[in-house]
Amino acid sequence: MGNPFVSVINLGCRVNRVESDRIASDLASAGFTLVEPDEAELIVINTCAVTGEAEAKTRKAVRHALGRARGPMVIATGCAANLHPDMLEALSDRVIVEPSKVDVAARACTALGYEQVPDPSAEEAAAQPDPHDLAELLGRSRWGIKVQDGCNNRCTYCIVWKARGPERSVPVEAVLEQVRRAEAAGIPEVVLTGVNLGAYDGAGSHDAHVEIDELVETILAQTAIGRIRLSSLEPMDVSDRLIATMAAHRDRVAPFLHLPLQSGCTDTLRRMGRPYTAEEFSELTNCIRTALPDVALSCDVIVGFPGETEEEFSRSLELCHSVGFARMHVFRYSARPGTPAASMPDQVPPEVKEDRSRRMRALAQELARVDARRRIGTTELAVTEQDRPATLGSFHRIQILDAPQADSPALVRVGIMGMDETGVLWGRCSVAAGPNAEEAHG
Template sequence: MTAPVFAMVNLGCRVNRVECDRIAEELEAAGYVLGPSSEADAVVVNTCAVTGEAEAKTRKALRRAAQLPQQPLVVATGCVANLFSESLAALAPNIRVIRSKRDVASEIISTLGGRTAGAPSRLSMPTATGRTRPGIKVQDGCDLRCTYCIVWKARGRSSSVPAAQVVEEVEAAIARNAREVVLTGINLGCYDDSGMRLPELLEMLLEKTSVGRLRISSIEPQDVDERLVSLMASSEGRIAPYLHMCLQSGSEQVLRRMGRVYSAEDFAERAEMAYRSVPNLAIETDLIVGFPGETDEEFEESRAFCERMRFSHIHTFRYSKRPGTKAAQMDGQVPPQVSAARGEAIRSLGDELRAARAESLVGSEDLVVTQETGSGISGGLFSCSLDQPVEPDELVRVRISAVGENATLRAVVLR
């Protein structure tokens, strides 16, 4: 009997990618084989509700999978599945909505057959979503209420994976040859295991595991404090010199309308403290342009603030109306062509800032995790080509020697 084939369609954030890996592990442990959608008996669509556009993409992906000639079982899970289960199920008869991701693999197996799904002990590298630096989900949900966001409604209040389990998962990843582990969550600063917060969790992982490098996937600005920053500074590169601090806007007024809990000046103080403490730190951010009521002056304030913060990368999002949020009801929705022009301006600033940040690293030492022979990812998440054909999945100390096209670093291996 040939093994059943499954396909994964992942929409959305890093947490979704980690969840897809977990579902794939469970199906593989039950004898399923990952393959293309065109050959799949089951297609899992991990949905995203972060913007109206993301939701539209979700519905399109589901329709496309449901219409495949072999009529696979199409499983919708994730944020849109939680918020709008009935309307997704109504898209096609072969779509099944499964709200809890923990049940996805077992539901597929009970429908299509296979060995009983269990927690798998091994995961091949790269993972199902193609990453050699595995992510580990340590937190889910969010206790905040940003006015443009629906994720907190879809995922509920914050919950944390017990620290002992995180230690086990990191050790399992190391046993599978992972040199870097990325800690992910919807709002990592909410991590709380009976009073143990994110900095203590990181400290525990540094002490109890031999992980080569830990990376914090993203963090809210208010959670970047002295404790976290001094731990990063004293970790000798075992915590990557990298912060993805979600700014969203550099305008004080827009931040207030977004319901963010920090001011631009708070952000600047925390970012500057981190720059002073952690050598060669790279700070990335997310920025929304065209938020309701964003005037030309407010946009300019935001753009100038990004310049001042010397971001190594700006993930730019054009605001799109997300029904069910407070922001969708606000006056002053910005015309799409204005948002598009603002997005372009930020993207071009982002490219300049990234190139400048890369140049500033020339002469410094760093750790690189190789992903292919002779190239890999630096601590600050820059692509890096090495002067030697080092095998994939190694952690090597390097000196940055030059910057090539698209801010790719060139480096001399020091070991």
């Protein structure tokens, strides 16, 4: 028989994206041909269960996959598969639930009667995808490296800790090996990811407890990778040492931090089980901006959490405005059965959550344009990408008018000269930005 046709669909977070790349690599190594979903005889869905809405999207994605042209088998893996396997299996006898992502390729071979069964390693560190092969296949200019999994926090709204298990970290040497492989493949930027990245506690050759700031320093010292990006850090895990490292290596560590705020009101944060106050968060961002004036800050924020009053919501709006986030991911609170928040009194009506979501998203759009606009007249490193705008260190998109013609992505310094009507920046490699930069171009 010929090579089976398979498609991998990713739902959810950045960690899922990295894991889906790894699943695609495993499948390719086992002899599968990666294709678009309508051509596939088997579809793998890496599911999400972070909210009730995410679970609904998971069910919809599985049903949609079952209805594809070739009537494919569907393998569901990921968080929803771990939490609710029976729910997914009940959708069809063509659905297979595989909780272990490292075993997906072997399960796929069995499902299709395909003889070339891979031998995946049980060690996550050793089972990362090969950047050289997969970067071109998936069109990646930034390569995600999963260095941590699991969470020991118990936020009252969250169920991810049940799906992901306790915190665990990839050894330092295994992380370095992945960075070196990405470097050798010509990938200009690696993104360190984890379910709770700031809780990284990996074993090094001379230290049994290497934390995230030390890991970044080690990568900088022992590799020549063009740029490191940190995917998401809980506010309490951003140390002075990490900020100082970012400031000392501005070209090699992206000037960007994603800090899950969740609420800008201390009373709401307390009900959420978050271990900081709104004042402490604000103080942290002030410290970051003092050391890194060009930093772009991003956040997650939940609106309509149980007991959230209009006054509490207004405090969230005010804090977000004062911080000046470059990107905001706004979520309406969605009750998760089995979490403390689901049974809290004073659940917020859906129409109120919808209104607050609309207002917070409007603020997010306004702040994104403000942060982009303040970069006009400056220079910044960008990762070039084929057939689409480049990505600045600050994570803004930029159209480079004289982008170098190259077959592979690269880091280039760009003079930021203006912003178009959609909020996308534009600039040139050949000229430095300055006071004559424009607000828009035709």
